[in-house]
Amino acid sequence: MSALIEVTDLGKTYGSVVALQGVTTSVRAGEVTCVLGDNGAGKSTFIKILSGAHEHTEGSFRVDGVEQHMASPRDALALGIATVYQDLAVVPLMPVWRNFFLGSEPRKGPFRMLDVDLMKRTTKDELAAMGIDLRDVDQPIGTLSGGERQCVAIARAVHFGARVLILDEPTAALGVKQSGVVLRYIAAARERGLGVVFITHNPHHAYPVGDRFLVLRRGRSIADRVKDDITRDELVELMAGGAELEALGHELERAPGVDPVV
Template sequence: MTLIQMSNVGKRYGNIVALHDISLRVNAGEITCVLGDNGAGKSTLIKIMSGLHHHDSGEMLVDGEPTRFGSPREALDRGIATVYQDLAVVALMPVWRNFFLGSELRRGPFKVLDIDTMRATTRSELARMGIHLNDVEQPIGQLSGGERQCVAIARAIHFGARVLILDEPTAALGVKQSGVVLKYVAAARDAGLGVVFITHNPHHAYLVGDHFILLNRGRMRLDCKRAEISLDDLTREMAGGDELTALTHELQRT
């Protein structure tokens, strides 16, 4: 089932073309990897999907309807959740407050926060994903980078996300923590979510990806399914294809 479909989407910032003629599909139960070097347009692409920016040309269909989000809240209400690499959480706030931020549970005539339920839910939802915290009251900044990403992913799944957009979730992480995060990315796919995995690491992408899209200077350079490409080819394309061959040749030591 196709959740998001983009046809010939373009975006300009002034006279800079950030995206040109992008077409892609996000299917339920699949991981769509968007690869690209710095400045390739990855961030712009997810900002359009998550409601932070508008596209100028082309069409974005969500559940088959042409859509243009006015705010991240609208995207969230349609089940599209984004986990950003550097701004997934508010470091000084307790884990449970972060977990429910923007979707707080309230009870009673004065609409006070239902703190007990939120704490218990946070603890159990994290435990379900294999993160065991004995103190959800601690500032989330005390958790490791990988744990923070996992909390953010668990939050998105708990709040009924159908599309999960992950902005470089493994970029700042070590090998072991990246593995933990990739496991949750795969878990989200198995739960039937459509996952958009933004990364510049072809190894991480190939470990979990079903579909690969490579951006270069705002244009699509590659669009293929997992069966159509090998890790080596993906890495080669990612590194610039012929440019890499030339570079290898140049750097080759005799």
Template sequence: MAEPALKPANTQADSSPVLSLRGIQKNFGGVTAIENFSLDLHAGEIVALVGDNGAGKSTLVKIISGVHPPSEGVMELSGEAVRFADASVARERGIEVVYQDLALADQQPVYMNMFLGREPVRGPLRVLDRRGMIEATEKLVRELDVRIPSVRATIRNLSGGQRQGVAIARATHWATKLILLDEPTAALGVAETAKVEELVASLRARNIAVLIISHSLDQVFRLSDRICVLRRGRQIGVRRTNDTDKNEIIGMITGLIESEPA
């Protein structure tokens, strides 16, 4: 697949970070899943998190999104120290996650999925505001160019790429700070992957910070501004994408290149 020109120069690198992680550690009993991890994420920036299976990538996403509390370390959101009691608190603070399984309700239409768990109501009888949900969903899918037959279409009738587009659109609708993407194109074909990558790249213009987990280094180099490498729970290094290459990143992932100061 030809590499599309998706990645403009990032202009947010010198701004205050949306999310700052300092000395994050996560222990499960006697097992250390994440060890002394530090990273800043900026608005309008896409950072890729890479590493082999078991490196700790998904654990780190769950810490940021409030699923797991860190055992040690400090997490700051827009300069304020935070410690989320659960995932709902992280969502209230503007952090959204798109998992591999998408967490969509297959039997419901697109517009209901967009507001799943946050359905607006109107009037004294508090009936669902379906018209408002439909209008808001139509506006967002137009803005993001999510190509679906209709916002009234049932999720189960959409393709894998269309479903992923809906999941990312939902995250975009609710996120004010950060979107976490866990292997967003793992089960997609070439054409659907290209469309989802365009959608992810468009998040820069919405001034949202993005952290993406991907097993595809081709995708990582197309999309990201910086690349953070994890190996066995340890942070090996962070590289600006334009200043590194696949050989260096593979060496960091596999252990041919040891950790060094950022």
């Protein structure tokens, strides 16, 4: 299966500052590509390039095999690339259906009135198709849990034609149960044939749903592996910087008056 998105030796510099360098990976329909790294690893820069917010300065960025230099997120949306950020752009006091169609409301009749019935029905149907059973789409979206709000945003992106869904740390501020809710809906998006880019710093969240794992450190790729080629423990080791921790342990063992790292 050909890649929806393919990046080769992708890089981004801001003047003399190198934010990202030499990143190669792909995003395919019906697969989840997990991008992992600690703070400062380059995840945010990578998202900004994929979502059209920033233009890359090195390497190749292809969508459906065609080289792209996007000037804005609108260009990305036109190509079917939608981004759901951690700080969701929702209006807490508005009902779920208004947030679902926010900025894209269908209208009817000579006076161009909002088609409220269509919006409510569509919202309920689209959420149900993703396995989200809300009792009432009239309830304010602010009354939903963090996980449920993330899932509404995912369903919205699918409804408006996303082929590639970029999720920016969707489980970062959630507890174990709500993280599980979001991971189930990531799997549901994959089953609907979307290519999903799951940005996270948590390998325990990434491994169950991931098909490919890109690990970034200090703006560079240190691994790009398919699931068959890496175990959960190996992924955790890459994220934890096992070699660096071991070297630090040896260094501290030699330091007088300092207990060794165990």
